[in-house]
Amino acid sequence: MSELSVNHLLGIKxxxxxxxxxxxxxxxxxxxxxxxxxxxxPSLRDITIANLFFEDSTRTxxxxxxxEKRLSADVVNFSAASSSVKKGETLIDTVNxxxxxxVDMVVMRHPNPGAGIFLSKHVDASxxxxxxxxxxxxxxxxxxxxxxxxxxxxxxxxxxLIVGDILHSRxxxxxxxxxxxxxxxxxxxxxxxxxxxxxxxxxxxxxxxxIKALEWCDVANMLRVQNERMEISYFPSTREYTQQFGxxxxxxxxxxxxxxxxxxxxxxxxxxxxxxxADSKQAIILDQVQNGVAIRMAAIYLLASKIQR
Amino acid sequence: xxxxxxxxxxxxxxxxxxxxxQLIENHPKFEDTVIIGIQPRGVxxxxxxxxxxxxxxxxxxxxNGQLDITFYRDDFRRSDKPLEANKTKIDFIVxxxxxxxIDDVLYTGRSIRAALTAIQSFGRPKSIELLTLIxxxxxxxxxxxxxxxxxxVDAINNEKVKVHWKENEGEDxxxxxxx
Numbered sequence: 001m002s003e004l005s006v007n008h009l010l011g012i013k014x015x016x017x018x019x020x021x022x023x024x025x026x027x028x029x030x031x032x033x034x035x036x037x038x039x040x041x042p043s044l045r046d047i048t049i050a051n052l053f054f055e056d057s058t059r060t061x062x063x064x065x066x067x068e069k070r071l072s073a074d075v076v077n078f079s080a081a082s083s084s085v086k087k088g089e090t091l092i093d094t095v096n097x098x099x100x101x102x103v104d105m106v107v108m109r110h111p112n113p114g115a116g117i118f119l120s121k122h123v124d125a126s127x128x129x130x131x132x133x134x135x136x137x138x139x140x141x142x143x144x145x146x147x148x149x150x151x152x153x154x155x156x157x158x159x160x161l162i163v164g165d166i167l168h169s170r171x172x173x174x175x176x177x178x179x180x181x182x183x184x185x186x187x188x189x190x191x192x193x194x195x196x197x198x199x200x201x202x203x204x205x206x207x208x209x210x211i212k213a214l215e216w217c218d219v220a221n222m223l224r225v226q227n228e229r230m231e232i233s234y235f236p237s238t239r240e241y242t243q244q245f246g247x248x249x250x251x252x253x254x255x256x257x258x259x260x261x262x263x264x265x266x267x268x269x270x271x272x273x274x275x276x277x278a279d280s281k282q283a284i285i286l287d288q289v290q291n292g293v294a295i296r297m298a299a300i301y302l303l304a305s306k307i308q309r
Numbered sequence: 310x311x312x313x314x315x316x317x318x319x320x321x322x323x324x325x326x327x328x329x330x331q332l333i334e335n336h337p338k339f340e341d342t343v344i345i346g347i348q349p350r351g352v353x354x355x356x357x358x359x360x361x362x363x364x365x366x367x368x369x370x371x372x373n374g375q376l377d378i379t380f381y382r383d384d385f386r387r388s389d390k391p392l393e394a395n396k397t398k399i400d401f402i403v404x405x406x407x408x409x410x411i412d413d414v415l416y417t418g419r420s421i422r423a424a425l426t427a428i429q430s431f432g433r434p435k436s437i438e439l440l441t442l443i444x445x446x447x448x449x450x451x452x453x454x455x456x457x458x459x460x461x462v463d464a465i466n467n468e469k470v471k472v473h474w475k476e477n478e479g480e481d482x483x484x485x486x487x488x
Contacts, residue, residue: 002391002393003391025394026394029377029379029380029394029395029396029397032396032397033380033397033430036430036431037430037431037432038429038430038431039430040430041380041381041430042380042381042426043380043381043382043385044385046386071380301380304386305385305386305391305392307386309386309387
């Protein structure tokens, strides 16, 4: 019998390959559940989960909330915009106040890297990192790998290209850890200013020519340019970025093989990918969203089963 | 640890035929009847019943599904070992059907309680019946009884009833194992 090696889901770098396999296997079952007429199981009736979002999110928050509700957990939502954080309360105080109301698990998104890890050391609840600044976004990486596995059979040996703002992307970092662990080859592509200096130490290769990189890959994960995290200009203009690193139908059709196009959302249509690519058969963007619920149900279920009664 | 044979292959075969006949008696046309094996071990039994109905009595095309009850169990976070899920495969409609649950051993009744909840996620059956190979009577925790039963056993609590199937363990047999 197997269980996760961790008590919190803080980042992919703390997981083992066995953990990822277990999450995927469990997600397979939940994917079947969410396609039933009644998409709900009673497993987590006695668990209360707080979703703490100190940073904006639509998809991730909704996906977590749906996953929690489909496991029959009780859910409380919290967003920083309408909270006492504005009044100067510290993170630990905020969370401890919430935990005093008997919450078993915390799903947190926070603008500061390491916020989840910090919290896990100071409060008594199972923590799931739903994105911590530019650091990690483990459930996104898991659902990305799961979607690749679903489409291509396995992740091992596949060539995955990550395009765009690697520097500010927690999705990129978590994806690199997850794909490496599963034995994929990874290449990153983007303006040199948006590729971190020591990226090679993670065992990935760098290519600045988009066409060459696309010719190489089986899967292209097109990231969003995160203007909100950029205090300085990393490239001359959005137009120039699109010309060099944007994926359009013409480029996609000119490749010598049919690659899979992924995007973690939200899409800036016409910037990193054009609408006709986003809506094409090669894009699995909506599969990613559907798989997100199953993956999050699996992660929550497996972590909840380790909470002591 | 000792084990004794409760049923041998010949006895199991006779029982499977009898259970199949009893099903036919209650479901003369099998038009609205579906059978569902409870994961993990009821699936072998369901497949065997389905084969007997098909090969011996010419009753073909009975929908045969598999239901996993892991997420509906009442011992989540109570049992020492983690619960591992199995595949659910019900690719037919259960709404307004006569459902026959099939499991190998009926013990506390808790699995069947979970299965009764689980099946509701797929629709509202017209009726639900239970068919088991072994009924461990006097050990029930819930008011659940089989409608079709192979053999009743008075196994006490530290004894275990283990059903072996040809396709999995290489032989058809039922053992009572005492520690």
